[in-house]
Amino acid sequence: MAERMLKFVSVAQEQPEKRPAESRRRDFNEIYDELPRQQAQTQSSRCSQCGVPFCSVHCPLGNNIPDWLMMTAAGRLEEAYEVSSATNNFPEICGRICPQDRLCEGNCVIEPGFESVTIGAVERFITDTAFEQGWVRPVTPVTERTQTVGIIGAGPGGLAAAVQLRELGFQVHVYDRYDRIGGLMMYGIPGFKLEKDIVLRRHRLLVDSGVTFHLGKGVGDVDNDDTIAFSTLRDRHDAVLIATGVYKSRDIGGPGAGLGGIVRALDYLTASNRVSLGDSVAEYDSGALNAAGKSVVVIGGGDTAMDCVRTAIRQGARSVRCLYRRDRANMPGSVREVKNAEEEGVEFVWLAGPEAFLGDDHVTGVRAVRMKLGLPDASGRQSVEPVEGSAFTLEADLVVKALGFDPEPLPTLWGQPDLQVSRWGTLMVDRQTFMTSLPGVFAAGDIVRGASLVVWAIRDGRDAAAQMHRWLETVAAVRAEAAE
Template identity: 65%
Template sequence: MPNVMLKFVSLDQQQPEKRPAEIRKADFLETYRRFSDEQAKTQASRCSQCGVPFCSTKCPLSNYIPDWLKLTTENRLDEAYALSSETNSFPEICGRICPQDRLCEGSCVIEPGFKSVTIGAVEAYITDHAFQNGLIKPVVPSQEQAQSVGIVGAGPCGMAAAVVLRQKGYKVHIYDRYDRAGGLLTYGIPTFKLEKEVVARRQKWLEESGVTFHFNVNIADKTGEGTLSFADLRAKHDAVFIATGVYQKKEVKLLGSQLNGVVQALDYLMVSQQTDKTLSSDMDAKGKDVIVVGGGDTAMDCLRTAIRQGAKSVKCLYRRDKANMPGSMREVKNAEEEGVEFIWQAAPEAFIGSERVESIRALRTELGLPDAGGRQTVRIIEDSHFTLPADMVIKALGFDPEPLPELWNDANLEASKYGTVNVDKQKFMTSIEGVFAGGDIVRGASLVVWAVRDGQDAALQIAKWLKEQ
């Protein structure tokens, strides 16, 4: 049989077709179209099948990337999906929103001479094809267990844990404060990056697999309408898994922070996606000069959302340079194409206005030696003030954990000084026997792919602990 791989020497890299900026910025549909069967097969064939696949080692899930690329090229798509889903509960989601340029594709050994294999798009294609052709069946455990697990949070970490626990036969109940599954996949990430139907079909699949969702339920320090106490939750189940994520917005205490028109990124993104509701003046960017403060993927989401709402101008204020941005370079490029102006090495000093914000006063910065995370440190340049007009300011500075021990009235649940829940790093067990935790509430705000990894790994430890009881 002829070798169908190693075509990188004769075939150029091809990304999925990107909808033109002038068209896509007028709607909220996904930026990239999906690969056709032939495109996926052709691009997968560019894989070099190297002896040490750095794409896999760089992937938080250690996906068998070269293997399912080869299966895709050979049109063995049922096997490709089986292998892809063996390490990743939601490959179609990670394929869409993972920063592949910083992970698998950024580690491809044929880069830079031949440009990397288009891994993310093929990953999404494999699962989309499997759904469309009825290859994805509900989970049917070989043996049902009597024990049940209560999961707090229907985001990627909680859902990933549910997949593994159902495969092992445990009864799974997921509790979430919102009315749909997905967490920030549904309420934080805009549809131009991830259409909500992609998340909704996974919710349906989990329900068909026997997972019970309890929506509009908030875990609190007491039981009441729409709430469930942490103590009662523990009493209902043999084990509990905390996968709440981090929703507490980081604040910057600057003059004018209380002005109308100065809003938090998550509030803005959540409201802007509720298309059945009329936006309030503070949350509508139409006709306004908008400035987003921050440089991560959430900032990119806000910038591109403001463009689609019809903002007069959209600027990003970031205290470091482009090379030190934490967000995906692909998203930065998309934002630039859509008309966003980036103002590098600038930090806000004050928000100016009487009742409503009218401008931002900022200072120039210079960069020093790299910090512990590898990014260059920032120093404010004295007397470098400048002012930018702004009718709306969106603060996209990241997220912190909510104080769960306080909110849930359980001092036995130990947290770090940063508010993250303390766990045994191997067992995912918290300071309370039978209560486990993973994802952002343990590691701090991070990537979706790490949340999936933690959910899967924690589920294995939960199952092991339950067997010993």
């Protein structure tokens, strides 16, 4: 190890080659090239193999990062993949979309003084190589069980749970209202961050593993052509996992908030992703969800806002501005995403918030007001206060609201008044067992946690699957004892 590792003192950090901004503005392809094998091994050798690996500590999945970096440096790539995939069901996805600058790389112990190890790019390289070499294989349970599990939601949490439960031999059925798997990975995250073939490749692998998908099938309070009643799912399966995520867009009021041309981020991104997938989208063709030739203002400072501004650039917007009420240092979005957006031509208007929307039937502008940071609020973040007499106007033909997401009212939608929710509308679960207030019904991911990262949803899905396994075994043992 000593010969191959700890080279951070002599080898500089190198990120994957990034396509020139002028080139990447024209398409929705990923902007980063894959690390060549030699570069991946060299960058892995920069790891210090520290006694307390803060990269692993700050990874929601607890990935054994120093181990697979050491194996990559030694050219033992198949072993590196086995270690990486042991704790992460979708490392090729996390390597692309995780905010490494806030998680593993942001806590690398060779910082400060030396730039962090290039963890995300190496993770992507390992798994892409594994797929190319045929090392990624369908799940093959040792023993098939007769018990069935229904999973509501084909996003990262539900899919991670499906893999874990299928590996244990359960008969797994996944229900999703969309026609493709992935949830926000498919319809919310643009292709320049995560090309859709990456998600579809996992779909094929899950089908080959024996997971049954019921796509285009939402869950409601009655059975019909488009939905299946939640009560039917409970009768059909021995256990149910709710992993729907949170899809209710937060709104903003004020004068003119109902004007045409003011749209929700998820509607806008879904339309763009569907067009990229070859679907026909009427709202895109009509221009309602298309930024081509328009002055665009995106309101918000998270990763969804970054996805929106960079999508608008690629659609050929005349100008794109991001309006955010705090400053650069206090925005929740990835630092890398902000930099990428600026390179592509996005203008950030910091410390400014919307006051009113101008126009008759259709928006023509956003009247905003300058903000100043005040004392920390209850969450620890600095509060924002408007600056008197500082109003200004931004021209806008299209305004995209990227203010975050809240849970949908599932107890009402599904006719389940006994399904307990928190004051924020998230499902309440036993923090150890992941079980909701309904026996045999579990929940995981954003519907419990609130809007969060894909990597946290994967972690929750894995943990929930383990607890469902324990509960199902207990149920099976009780039934066997009663039958004797």
